[in-house]
Amino acid sequence: MAYEIVESCVNCWACEPLCPSRAIFLPPGAAGPARPHFRIDARKCTECEGDYAEPQCAGICPIEGAILNGLGEPVNPPGSLTGIPPARLAEARAEIQAR
Amino acid sequence: MELPVIGQASGCSSSGCGGSSDQLAHLPAHIREKVHNHPCYSEEAHHHYARMHAAVAPACNIQCHYCNRKYDCANESRPGVVSELLTPDQAVRKILAVAANIPQMTVLGIAGPGDPLANPERTFETFRQLSEKAPDIKLCVSTNGLALPGLVERLCEYNIDHVTITINCIDPEVGAKIYPWIFWNNRRVKGRKAAEILIEQQQKGLEMLSARGVLVKVNSVMIPGVNDHHLEAVSKAVKARGAFLHNVMPLIAEPGHGTFFGLMGQRGPTHDELQTLQDKCAGDMAMMRHCRQCRADAVGMLGEDRGGDFTLDKVEAMEIDYAAAMQRRAEVQAAIEANREAQRKKTGETLVALSSLKRQKKGPRPVLMAVATSGGGIINQHFGHAREFLIYEASSTDVRFIGHRKTDLYCTGGDSCGEAETKLQKTLRALAGCEAVLCAKIGFEPWEQLERAGIQPNGEHAMEPIEEALAAVYAEMVAKGLPEREMTAVPYRASA
Structure with a gap:
């Protein structure tokens, strides 16, 4: 099983130095709108098993939905990183705008 | 290190009360000497000297609601934004080129686009090379403070004598509204607990640096309805732990920036609100008011950005004789000092x-x-x-x-x-x-x-x-x- 980084990755580099298996890389490619994002080499990824309790890339990734687990599910689903569940979003926005 | 409070006494006839040329007059001579040509630490110096930021540090170990980790924009000028991420070798080449071409450049800072201390290898390799190749450039670093206590020793190794810590709160309840999570001891920590750890590390790092005589400036982002009433207490706390300058900056939040605060419609402070808070904090310590909240790859005088003159390919084509450049830099900077001295004398007369x-x-x-x-x-x-x-x-x-x-x-x-x-x-x-x-x-x-x-x-x-x-x-x-x-x-x- 391996984790996967999808196209919502913003190339912030936070995960790359943390990977105990050195499985994360930035593929070379043309610049421009279709510029490449970080990837995980599925052959190297161990899901951090034996190294850390929490997969490191998903633990530091700042983008909800950018990293999928071995089952293809987002490890950080919507609302999990902002701390605001989607159902409460409108309410939270109104509170913030009243400041 | 306890610092004296800057004079707010009435009847002060110089421009020194509150934030002008002589704002740092209350500091001991060795500290004044350290900041006299630092544009980010001395208001008067920023009219004369330039700085640059080297964007070598992409990764970050915390999330702030005013930051968007997608930092690559050529048209925006604000912290955390850069056009070109550099390796330490590329950065050193660029820094030498800038120093040779802009002789009034006295200061090199590493400020991102992530957190410099969350990228210790890249940050310290840049400092190591510079301390050898360009001993006439002051080195400084700007951090969120989370990794600071563990890296104070290494900072001192390279004579980093100016450190800026961004401290937005000392109360975890307030912190939880600014920082949704941190990455700590190899796991993500969220909410109040995250803010608690961050605050503890920031205050500890500040104390450790002050104890070693490193100058610490504290930056705070003023966020209306979140920490605006709290920053006075922050100012008192950081002064007590040895910070020598406090820089209260307005929140930058626009929907187009894609930050949480920008998208949620959090407003920034008005000029009046900012100035009122700065004046309140000024009762506790020296305030910086000339900050331009620049990009993590800014080059030139504060308020200008000549980064476009020093892109990687342009730098690659430049021939730099740094020994000669250092000589010229010393001459130019001596002339600036002579000019400042003359201005000081003249201004003094007028103000009397x-x-x-x-x-x-x-x-x-x-x-x-x-x-x-x-x-x-x-x-x-x-x-x-x-x-x-x-x-x-x-x-x-x-x-x-x-x-x-x-x-x-x-x-x-x-x-x-x-x-x-x-x-x-x-x-x-x-x-x-x-x-x-x-x-x-x-x-x-x-x-x-x-x-x-x-x-x-x-x-x-x-x-x-x-x-x-x-x-x-x-x-x-x-x-x-x-x-x-x-x-x-x-x-x-x-x-x-």
Whole structure:
């Protein structure tokens, strides 16, 4: 099983130095709108098993939905990183705008 | 290290009370020596010296609600944004090229685009090479503080004697509204607990650095309704732990920036709110008011960005003889110092004369004035060329630097990124509250519009030292009789 980084990755580099298996890389490619994002080499990824309790890339990734687990599910689903569940979003926005 | 409180005593006749040339006069001589040519630490120095940021540190170990980790934008100018991420080797090449071409560049800072101390190998490799190759450049670093306590020893190894810590709170309840999570001991920690750990590490790091004699500036982002009432307490706390300068900055939050606060509609403070808070904090310690909240790859004088002259391919083509450059840098900087000394003497004389005004029984009210300058501490910029104005408050006791206001704010992009407001309209809005604007020259149309807006344009003091000219204009206004102040209720957001 391996984790996967999808196209919502913003190339912030936070995960790359943390990977105990050195499985994360930035593929070379043309610049421009279709510029490449970080990837995980599925052959190297161990899901951090034996190294850390929490997969490191998903633990530091700042983008909800950018990293999928071995089952293809987002490890950080919507609302999990902002701390605001989607159902409460409108309410939270109104509170913030009243400041 | 406990520092004396900057004098707020009344009857101060120099420009020293509150944030101008002599703002750092209360500091011990060895500290003044360290900051006298540091544009980010000394308000007066920023008229004369330049800085650059090297974007070698992409990763970050925390999330702030005012930051978008997608940092690559050429048109925006704000912290955390860069165009080119550099390896340490590339950065050192670029820094030597800039230092050789901009001899008044005294300071190299690593400030991101992530957190420098979350990228210790890249950050320290850059410092290591520079301390060997360019010993005449001051090195500094800016951090969120989370990893700081563990890296204080290494910072001291490379003689990093200026460190900026961004501290927005000392109360975890407040912190939880600013920081949704941190990455700590190899796991993500969220909510109040995250804020607790971050605050503890920041305060510990600050104490450790102060104990080693490293100068620490504290940056705080003012977020209305979140930490605005809390920052006075932060100012007291960081001063007690040895910070020597506090920089309260306005929140920058625009939906287009894609930050949580921007998307959720969190507002930034108004100029008035910011200034009121800065004045309150000034009772506790020296305040910095000239911060331009620059990009993590900014190059040049504060308020300008010459990064485009030093892109990787341009730097690659430059031949740099750094030994020769160092010689020239020393000469240029010596000339700047001689010029500053001359200005200081001159300004001192004027202000003594001005101070006689305060003997009047009931002093005239203070006046806000704007200045167009491209550096050197003199009025030397055409009104129409100014992309920012320095704001001063002249009163019967002193001329006090208040801050700067940008005309085009944080985005220099085309029509696609902003509302269709003319540059002049933007400028008039930025100058709200000012009663005079001093510049080298000004065209007829803006002259008329400024007058209509109650702002007196003045081109009579071109090439004169700023404070001297302001004092003269204020004296003239007082002699003519200051009009009753009309409270123009034009809301103007400092950050938007």
